[in-house]
Amino acid sequence: MNDVRALTMLGIHHIGIVVADLTAATERYQKLGFRLLEMLDLPEQGVRIAAFATGHNYVELLTPLDQESGVARFLAARGDGVHHVAYAVPDLTAALQTLAAAGFELIDHAPRVGLHGWRVAFIHPRSCHGVLTELVEIAPAPE
Numbered sequence: 001m002n003d004v005r006a007l008t009m010l011g012i013h014h015i016g017i018v019v020a021d022l023t024a025a026t027e028r029y030q031k032l033g034f035r036l037l038e039m040l041d042l043p044e045q046g047v048r049i050a051a052f053a054t055g056h057n058y059v060e061l062l063t064p065l066d067q068e069s070g071v072a073r074f075l076a077a078r079g080d081g082v083h084h085v086a087y088a089v090p091d092l093t094a095a096l097q098t099l100a101a102a103g104f105e106l107i108d109h110a111p112r113v114g115l116h117g118w119r120v121a122f123i124h125p126r127s128c129h130g131v132l133t134e135l136v137e138i139a140p141a142p143e
């Protein structure tokens with residue numbers, strides 16, 4: 001059923017956390033010891049993001065730019081908190097095909113461009129036990 005290589009999980013890539021006050025949250029995470037990489041808007045997703053580096057992984061703080069976005073609905077319903085977990089895969093297109101064939105409910109059936117030009121796609125929380133799950137395509141480390 002599965003193309004094993006397509007679903008090789010290279011590790012946790014980042015965690016996305018929704019916050020109402022991005023300025024305060026950014027200061028708080030800097031006090032926690034995280035290094036701010038950048039702050040930018042993704043208007044097509046209706047969010048402003050502060051990205052932090054932590055070793056080989058990242059933390060994204062997300063806040064809504066408008067009240068129509070999924071992040072705005074999440075914030076209204078649940079308040080600040082963990083919004084999604086992202087895993088790194090070597091071949092996102094193949095991973096999506098394999099997951100679709102295995103019955104996963106995909107939000108994105110093809111990769112879209114995320115932060116830093118990464119190719120990303122989301123899997124519906126209904127298919128991942130309540131966790132919005134993002135896949136990010138990362139070239140595997142050379143052997």
Ligand code: CO
Pocket residue numbers: 014015016060084086134
């Ligand atoms: Co993300």
